[in-house]
Amino acid sequence: MNINVQYVKMPFSETMTQYVVSKVEKLGERYQWITQARVFFKKENDPSGNGKICEIELSTPxxxxxxxSRDHNFELAAKETTREIEKQLKKRKAVIMAH
Structure with missing residues (x-):
């Protein structure tokens, strides 16, 4: 599986890259039919303090x-995003197994 991590209008972070790559690799081990993952970290000026955004897009059959997801820090945003991705993967696996 190919994992591409991009930082939009913010500096590169090796720590965040390693964190999110490990999360996505675990998903890749569990669901072998994932071919590619694209991860985006974005920072917005949000008065509520939830301006840290993590987006994940997976290429699958x-x-x-x-x-x-957005949160007050990138780690929590990445954790919530991977949790949402895993829910969607479980639903997709159920559909694939039914056919």
Missing amino acids: GPKIFAS
């Missing part, structure tokens, strides 16, 4: 799987 059928439509792509996408999730996004």
